[in-house]
Amino acid sequence: MADKKVIAVIGSTGTQGGGLCDAILSDPTGGFACRAITRDPGKDKAKALAARGAEVVKADLDDVESLKRAFAGAYAVYGVTNFWEHFSADKEKAQAKNIAEAARAAGVTHVIWSTLEDTRKLMAPDDKRMPFLQGKYRVPHFDAKAEANAYFEGLPTTYLVTSFYWDNFYLFGLGPKKDDKGVYSWTLPLGNAKVAGIAGEDIGKTAYGVFKAGAQYIGKTVGIVGQALTVREMADKIAKGLGLSGIQYHAVEPDAYRGFGFPGADELGNMFQVYRDFEAQVLGARSEALTRQLNPGLLTFDAWLAKNRDKVRASTEPAPAAT
Numbered sequence: 001m002a003d004k005k006v007i008a009v010i011g012s013t014g015t016q017g018g019g020l021c022d023a024i025l026s027d028p029t030g031g032f033a034c035r036a037i038t039r040d041p042g043k044d045k046a047k048a049l050a051a052r053g054a055e056v057v058k059a060d061l062d063d064v065e066s067l068k069r070a071f072a073g074a075y076a077v078y079g080v081t082n083f084w085e086h087f088s089a090d091k092e093k094a095q096a097k098n099i100a101e102a103a104r105a106a107g108v109t110h111v112i113w114s115t116l117e118d119t120r121k122l123m124a125p126d127d128k129r130m131p132f133l134q135g136k137y138r139v140p141h142f143d144a145k146a147e148a149n150a151y152f153e154g155l156p157t158t159y160l161v162t163s164f165y166w167d168n169f170y171l172f173g174l175g176p177k178k179d180d181k182g183v184y185s186w187t188l189p190l191g192n193a194k195v196a197g198i199a200g201e202d203i204g205k206t207a208y209g210v211f212k213a214g215a216q217y218i219g220k221t222v223g224i225v226g227q228a229l230t231v232r233e234m235a236d237k238i239a240k241g242l243g244l245s246g247i248q249y250h251a252v253e254p255d256a257y258r259g260f261g262f263p264g265a266d267e268l269g270n271m272f273q274v275y276r277d278f279e280a281q282v283l284g285a286r287s288e289a290l291t292r293q294l295n296p297g298l299l300t301f302d303a304w305l306a307k308n309r310d311k312v313r314a315s316t317e318p319a320p321a322a323t
């Protein structure tokens with residue numbers, strides 16, 4: 001361990017950081033050690049990482065001093081914030097600022113900041129196709145991360161532009177659903193656009209490839225994607241993979257989707273509209289070839305589905321009726 005380069009991983013118990021910890025721990029001769037950061041070292045996922053050889057360290061993104069301690073002596077930092085825990089662009093930026101400040105204090109050699117594009121640059125300020133949210137954002141969890149890029153200036157940073165996780169279909173109920181007549185349907189405001197998607201686990205695995213490549217990607221923006229597919233294409237693959245006769249696709253308008261009323265419906269409505277209306281720009285900002293070069297095991301949609309078939313199937317079931 002002593003001669004290995006320590007990568008301090010924020011979000012180690014989550015999708016992105018968890019994939020990176022798994023990549024480091026699965027490569028014992030790779031020259032890197034995993035420092036898994038969590039607010040709760042006692043949780044099962046943290047204990048599982050410790051059992052595999054990770055150094056588990058407690059820190060909180062809201063407490064910059066805890067991050068400085070957690071990054072001390074590390075070679076590199078993987079920085080990610082979790083918008084969906086609080087839904088606040090301001091809080092996300094404050095947490096990103098803390099990551100950058102602590103990485104600067106620790107003098108690390110490489111930082112990966114998990115970011116997204118500034119969707120405001122795709123539309124004129126008076127474009128009425130979608131509302132502004134939280135005062136000045138089109139898609140707050142994209143735009144806040146892009147604004148936060150500025151905190152990392154002057155640090156040896158790779159800006160990792162991620163893609164939509166296919167795992168959202170079972171993790172957040174965004175996948176197809178079966179109705180009480182056994183008919184499967186999928187409602188998304190994505191028209192016929194190809195959506196830049198990725199297996200969640202591949203974000204961390206690709207980040208590991210960036211760390212292994214080292215200085216080559218410092219100061220660079222790396223846009224990653226597993227495969228770009230339309231909803232129709234994904235629906236057909238899921239139907240085939242689950243042995244269903246078919247999945248109906250209801251390509252609703254973004255305005256209707258924003259009105260569905262669930263928490264984050266307006267945010268997701270705007271995000272999906274960006275994927276739909278600015279398909280070329282979103283796809284152009286990501287390279288499947290580079291992602292595969294950094295992560296040769298990159299999963300296609302079919303390979304991801306084969307690994308997650310049971311979870312996807314379970315998520316199609318209607319929620320049990322309230323009693």
Ligand SMILES: NC(=O)c1ccc[n+]([C@@H]2O[C@H](COP(=O)([O-])OP(=O)(O)OC[C@H]3O[C@@H](n4cnc5c(N)ncnc54)[C@H](OP(=O)(O)O)[C@@H]3O)[C@@H](O)[C@H]2O)c1
Pocket residue numbers: 010011012013014015016017037038039040059060061062080081082083084085141162163164165166168
């Ligand atoms: N879902 C998508 O399709 C998608 C696509 C692109 C980008 N993203 C972005 O990905 C981010 C979420 O990443 P994820 O999916 O890997 O998250 P996740 O699986 O929900 O896990 C969240 C991770 O963040 C850590 N965390 C949250 N708040 C923290 C705090 N205050 N201090 C320390 N650690 C904290 C948690 O650690 P502990 O709970 O153990 O402390 C946990 O490991 C979001 O900002 C989202 O915008 C998502």
